[in-house]
């Protein structure tokens with residue numbers, strides 16, 4: 001108890017009221033304490049200096065800080081040969097061409113848009129992190145395809161601001177086609193942070209780079225039909241409410257639209273969001289139903305077809321890739337210039353949102369019947385209740401705004417589009433990927 005008391009006595013009750021004990025033993029102990037404190041203090045300073053030195057020293061190939069991705073590998077960029085490739089890929093080769101940075105260029109839509117731009121003489125530079133959300137070898141095959149048409153894909157992440165500012169330093173892009181994203185509605189249950197990382201943090205990082213670029217590019221980017229969420233008014237019009245998302249994926253795309261608005265408002269960036277409706281076609285995404293249904297039907301594996309309550313139909317406004325590409329190019333061609341310079345807005349800038357759909361929803365069971373006919377194999381069907389995983393019952397686009405302002409006019413029905421997809425699928429997977437292209 002006494003010991004306890006003396007210990008308590010040594011604690012200052014208030015600043016400047018520390019009671020000194022004059023005994024030599026305590027005096028020595030205090031001296032020892034003060035040298036220990038000095039040692040701790042200088043060690044701390046020393047460690048802090050080492051820490052600052054390592055964190056401030058520039059690294060030629062910085063690795064992105066990326067906790068949410070499973071496999072990103074390391075990226076190699078920089079150097080004169082790399083810059084030469086970047087410049088050459090982005091060089092405009094036609095009379096009134098544009099120079100476009102395409103993010104997510106090794107993705108499904110990115111590959112098709114890049115090819116179409118290059119074909120008409122625009123300058124195109126790709127950017128992709130080649131993550132393993134789905135089979136990266138398909139992304140590598142798309143990269144090889146783009147390489148043959150003269151499009152170089154820089155390997156890197158949109159969250160890497162050093163890389164982004166380097167790209168804008170090397171090339172004065174007139175436009176950015178931003179397609180890099182964490183896609184897929186159901187995967188958000190498994191890896192939510194990946195959606196925040198790519199669709200929110202990545203978008204902000206890209207917009208920051210665009211805002212600081214000189215000249216500022218105009219940006220066209222991929223939003224999603226999923227922003228309509230639980231909206232039941234059909235067909236979905238851009239004026240309808242989008243504040244009831246049914247999945248985290250949808251919520252991040254909706255957040256993206258709001259973030260885009262702030263960058264338009266504060267910095268004068270020209271911004272156009274395209275709400276894609278279930279895009280399908282050759283070189284598509286293996287995580288999408290039409291793709292894995294094809295694979296499973298061919299393997300004789302049972303497929304699950306979702307249905308709503310009381311045997312209600314689940315349907316999608318499936319949109320063929322070539323129609324989407326036309327919509328993307330029209331959006332780029334009608335985009336007005338951003339108005340800011342040096343990170344400052346000089347006047348109001350264009351802000352647009354368009355639906356890019358097909359306007360003819362098809363029940364998922366009909367999609368399966370078309371695939372059965374094309375593959376000449378009967379599917380092993382299992383009808384199950386629509387799981388509570390973020391899927392909505394139906395989507396249906398009103399495209400009159402895009403029709404009026406972009407001249408957008410989809411022309412491929414599901415039967416025709418799936419025929420092209422199946423032809424590509426069989427050639428790609430049977431010819432061990434060599435026959436592709």
Ligand SMILES: O=C(O)[C@H]1O[C@H](OP(=O)(O)OP(=O)(O)OC[C@H]2O[C@@H](n3ccc(=O)[nH]c3=O)[C@H](O)[C@@H]2O)[C@H](O)[C@@H](O)[C@@H]1O
Pocket residue numbers: 183184185223224225226275276277278279287288289290304305306314315316364391392393395
């Ligand atoms: O329109 C969009 O914006 C979205 O379109 C697709 O999302 P989704 O329409 O859900 O496409 P799929 O995953 O291919 O599903 C198509 C349909 O098949 C149904 N489905 C899916 C999986 C399954 O096992 N069974 C099944 O019946 C789904 O409920 C849905 O109605 C894409 O995956 C999203 O990235 C995109 O943003």
